[in-house]
Amino acid sequence: MSPSTRDGPTDGSTADEPATDEPATDEPATDESTTDGSTGDDRSTGDDRSTGRRAGDAIFRSDLGRAGRSAATDAADRGSEPDDDPRVRIDGVGKRYGDQWALRDVTLDLDAGVVGLLGPNGAGKSTLMGILTTFTAPTEGTVTVDGVDVSEDPTAVRSRLGYLPQEFGVYPDLTAREFLEYLGALRGLDRATARERAVDLLSVVNLADAADRRLDTFSGGMTQRVGIAQALLADPDVLVVDEPTVGLDPTERARCRNVLADLARDRVVVLSTHIVSDVEATASDVAVLVDGRLRTHTDPETLVESVDGRVWECVVDDRGAIDPAHLVTSTARRGDGRRVRVVAGDPPTDDATPVDPTLEDAYLALLDGRDPNGGGRP
Ligand SMILES: Nc1ncnc2c1ncn2[C@@H]1O[C@H](COP(=O)(O)OP(=O)(O)OP(=O)(O)O)[C@@H](O)[C@H]1O
Structure with a gap:
């Protein structure tokens, strides 16, 4: 049996090779054969009717007979109080390809919750995820997961870390249960445990039916x-x-987001995306990378507040009516003209109305970096 097409691990698990500085090994496994699933008929709901469990219920973790991998459990095993160290510590991390830095001086502490990793193309998100998932060796700095250094013990880190690559491939002729049992066996689970875990996991992601x-x-x-x-x-x-x-269509996006949010109750979920509304809907933290550097790490509410009172909507005949010094975050043609959304210190037109800011407004303003009072970019 072979997966549809893929060059790397089918299960999205991290590569077996130790992290290396060679760019050739820095490419995460990809799969060109995602199921487009046009024939799918998803009747799953937020609840698993067979077990009555909610996605990501804590019961899942204990049900799996997990051998105490969290910092808290490790500390309990050692007979000590859990320390305050974050689950994931990214400390002064940089990655250089040739003479170009893809990532520089990134420091981030992460605990349970969804952290939305945002940034324009080429900002360094994939590089950072590659380092976190042990595919890519950092040029400088350290990353620890539950206190374990990704460079010193990548195998131990992999056992604490799950990865869903952007292009995820499946064996199309297997059922969902068979597929997970198979991957469980590849990970060394015995048949009974793999079967039990497949059932549990399908329930967690609301696919039991x-x-x-x-x-x-x-x-x-x-x-x-x-x-x-x-x-x-x-x-x-x-x-x-x-x-x-x-x-994904909006319904499926919402389902996927809900599963991730539920799972983040007792896990760190790093969500790399360009879809700002997904971050707004799920994230407790947002980290923005620009040109390889961390521009901000805060909570979404604080980022939104940064443009509070500076977002306006107005209807104009054409976009040229808006001072080019202002940031236009959206424009839509309507029957009455163009409805534009603007970030500006003062109303951009006489009839502009103030509106509640969104995370997208705040994110675009952060990337744009221009003076909201109309003075242009710094
Ligand atoms: N293997 C590599 N060899 C050389 N340069 C690389 C390599 N991988 C990434 N880079 C460079 O590092 C920088 C960061 O790339 P990266 O893919 O991490 O950004 P990204 O934020 O994930 O972008 P995107 O949103 O487009 O996926 C870019 O300038 C990119 O060209």
């Missing part, structure tokens, strides 16, 4: 949730997901 359907009948969103399930096979403390909602 579809467990015995072949994967080639799954919609794109269902396949992504299978991807999340496989990333949870080792019941990781840290889940890294790369653009999990791209190409």
Whole structure:
């Protein structure tokens, strides 16, 4: 049996090779054969009717007989109080390719919750995820997961970490249950444990009703949730997901987001995405990378507040009516003209009305960096 097409691990687990500085090994495994699932019929709901569990219920972690991997449990095993160290500590991390720095001096502490990793193309998000998932060796700085250094002991880090790559491949002729059992066996689980875990995980991602359907009948969103399930096979403390909602319809996006938010109750979920509304809907933290550097790490509410009182909507005949010194975050043609959304210190037109800011307004203003009072970019 072979996966549809892929060059790397089918399960999105991290590569077996130790992290290296060679760019050739810095490419995360990708899969060009995602299921588009146009024939899928997803009847799953937020609740698993067979068990009555909610996605990501804490019961899942204990059910899996997890051998105490969290910092808290490790500390309890050692007979000591858990320390205040964050689950993930990224300290002064940089990555250089040739003479170009893809990432520089990034310091981030992460604990349970969803951290939305945002940044324009080329900002360094994939590089940072590659370092976190042990694919890529940092040039400088350290990353620890539950106190374990990714460079010193990548194998131990991998056992604490689940990864859903952007392109996730499945074996289309297997059922969801068979697929997870297979990946569980690859991870060294015995048959009974793999079976039990597959059932639990399908419940966690609200696919219990579809467990015995072949994967080639799954919609794109269902396949992504299978991807999340496989990333949870080792019941990781840290889940890294790369653009999990791209190409999904709004209903499936919401389902996927809800699963991630539920899982983040007792895990670090690193959500790398360009879809700012997904971050707004799920994240407790937002980290913005620009040109390889961390521009901000805060909570979404604080970022939104940064443009409070500076977002306006107005209707204009054409966009030229807006002072080019102002940042236009959206424009839509309406019957009465163009409705534009503007970030500016003062009303951009006489009839502009103030509106509640969104995270997207704040994010675009942060990237734009121009003076909201109209003075242009610094
Ligand atoms: N293997 C590599 N060899 C050389 N340069 C690389 C390599 N991987 C990434 N880079 C460079 O590092 C910088 C950061 O790239 P990275 O892919 O991490 O950004 P990103 O934020 O993930 O972008 P995107 O949103 O487009 O996926 C870019 O300038 C990119 O060209």
